[in-house]
Amino acid sequence: MSGAAITRLGDMGRWEPDARGRLMLAALALYTERGYEQTTVADIAQRAGVTERTFFRHFTDKREVLFEGSGALQETVVAAIEAAPASQTPIDVVGAAMVRAAQMLQERRDFARQRAAAIAANPSLQERELLKLAKLGAAAAAALRERGVREPAAGMAAEIGVAVFKVAFEQWIADRQPVDFADRIQETLEQAKALTNA
């Protein structure tokens, strides 16, 4: 069935293992090559050596296949906020959490870049990315509230944190020379502070 699909050495029989991973790779490749709209779910499935139906068993829709890691990212941010020392200000708590998030992506800059390019090229994918970031912000706000930060401070601090992440991310992948993503976050956070102080 799998035909020319990626076959590894360790094949212990069964179907080709890791259909999920193959689907993610196939989708990113096709979105990059011909664009999101010109790619059909059947195309992705075929390239991964499975059926269209199987695609929808692993991912809720055609967009979600690009957003696998977002859950882990959110967990990291929330954990960082929960673990922050009580003495820190809300903004610095969120800032430190975003640094943690940045460190997760640090080593996969090429991948992050290709993915970002695909997303930037299509409004549908942008919408999904924005929703993920909004959820990240909501989770961060909730974690802050858990620490005793009141509204609207919690919500505002979380929003600023996400904004810092967005702006820093863009700069990070735009840079010619690979710079440190975490450093970028710090710089952008300082920028935000400076902006609101004048």
Add this chain to the structure above:
Amino acid sequence: MSGAAITRLGDMGRWEPDARGRLMLAALALYTERGYEQTTVADIAQRAGVTERTFFRHFTDKREVLFEGSGALQETVVAAIEAAPASQTPIDVVGAAMVRAAQMLQERRDFARQRAAAIAANPSLQERELLKLAKLGAAAAAALRERGVREPAAGMAAEIGVAVFKVAFEQWIADRQPVDFADRIQETLEQAKALTNA
């Protein structure tokens, strides 16, 4: 053809006028009554007294019918930024522009509330709303750059402005007593400044 569609006195013949407006009203009503997913485009069209095809001539998709005013809002914000005195800081420029935007919605609080409720109830609609806000932010950032504000300050200031708008909007429609939306913006902006100063 129009059947029981809303008929006004001034009917000068022709088809029922303002199919676009009727579609918008029908959509909001149905999204509120049975929810977005349980509403079919054919339902909306029927309620408005037109065909499904006509719906798609007026709106690009099933979500867009709820976001008619977003273009005008963005123009208002950009115009306010362009007209701001040169002495103001970027943050205050954006803050003032958001106050202008708030004033546009001020008198239609009930409508804004119903619309917000429908959006809050469905992720698909949230995505679209987030995209509109992101575009608003991008336009604001561009307007700031036009005034000489450099990156990443322009992007960051715009993001903070949008964040202030989001947080203030939520509080505005959550309040029991109708308070002044513009006031809420001001307060939230002060919150943001206080957060980044400690």
Add this chain to the structure above:
DNA sequence: AACATGATGTCAGCTACTGACATCACGAAC
């Protein structure tokens, strides 16, 4: 060797959305 299980394949069907073409109401030209 029979069986329970999880992942996949197959198939039918709904709905969002689009292109192509016909039609109709109105106003302008004649």
Add this chain to the structure above:
DNA sequence: GTTCGTGATGTCAGTAGCTGACATCATGTT
């Protein structure tokens, strides 16, 4: 007042995203 151009609508066929129901197959358990 008849003809004609135009813009908005209706009709129809077709693609693609997505789902439910059911069959199948590889595994390892008994």
